[in-house]
Amino acid sequence: MKALVLVDIQNDFIPGGAIAVKDGDAVVPLANKLQEKFDFIVATQDWHPADHASFAKNHKGKSIGDVIELGGLQQVLWPAHCVQETEGAKFHAGLDCSKIKKVFPKGTDSQIDSYSGFYDNGHRKSTGLAEFLRNNKMSQVFICGLATDYCVKFTALDSLTEGFETFVVEDVCRGVELKPGDVENALKELQEKGCSLINSQTILNT
Numbered sequence: 057m058k059a060l061v062l063v064d065i066q067n068d069f070i071p072g073g074a075i076a077v078k079d080g081d082a083v084v085p086l087a088n089k090l091q092e093k094f095d096f097i098v099a100t101q102d103w104h105p106a107d108h109a110s111f112a113k114n115h116k117g118k119s120i121g122d123v124i125e126l127g128g129l130q131q132v133l134w135p136a137h138c139v140q141e142t143e144g145a146k147f148h149a150g151l152d153c154s155k156i157k158k159v160f161p162k163g164t165d166s167q168i169d170s171y172s173g174f175y176d177n178g179h180r181k182s183t184g185l186a187e188f189l190r191n192n193k194m195s196q197v198f199i200c201g202l203a204t205d206y207c208v209k210f211t212a213l214d215s216l217t218e219g220f221e222t223f224v225v226e227d228v229c230r231g232v233e234l235k236p237g238d239v240e241n242a243l244k245e246l247q248e249k250g251c252s253l254i255n256s257q258t259i260l261n262t
């Protein structure tokens with residue numbers, strides 16, 4: 057059985073938001089359309105406390121884009137974003153949330169980031185997403201949302217290692233591209249690791 061995972065379709069990743077993903081709002085109507093083809097839909101939600109260690113402003117003398125060491129892991133520093141209970145953390149107002157069975161918050165521990173919807177970046181804690189999918193007999197996982205080169209990428213990588221047949225719906229994703237080529241490299245790495253890239257039209261036509 058197939059599940060659709062909507063990754064971080066939140067105001068802060070949409071133009072005008074804290075980490076504005078170029079053309080990020082373009083995924084909203086496509087994600088809504090795609091949902092018509094799925095009976096099992098979940099969403100991830102970046103959900104940080106205000107003192108989160110991934111925010112540049114929480115490190116004296118550091119700037120956005122700097123890389124620090126955090127709990128033994130490399131951590132990119134971001135603008136403050138998706139702070140719990142703020143407007144920026146809300147799902148885009150145009151996103152149809154009526155069929156979402158469960159929302160998986162991530163990045164809730166101030167001392168570790170979580171790009172994947174399955175685990176934090178150190179693979180220390182599970183969000184429960186893998187168990188939820190397995191308990192509901194899901195074997196295929198289709199992933200779309202924001203951002204291709206961060207949360208979509210790491211969600212797809214964990215989906216593969218959790219043993220799900222994994223598809224990234226390429227046209228229903230947009231990337232941050234801190235460096236030019238990040239999106240292309242992310243998609244290439246995913247394919248090399250066994251992830252399929254698929255177009256929404258292919259799904260809508262079947």
Ligand code: VGL
Nearest residue numbers: 064102134202203206207
């Ligand atoms: C994301 C950077 C920081 C994402 C989340 O959703 O791709 N990127 N937090």
Ligand code: ZN
Nearest residue numbers: 102137138163
């Ligand atoms: Zn974040």
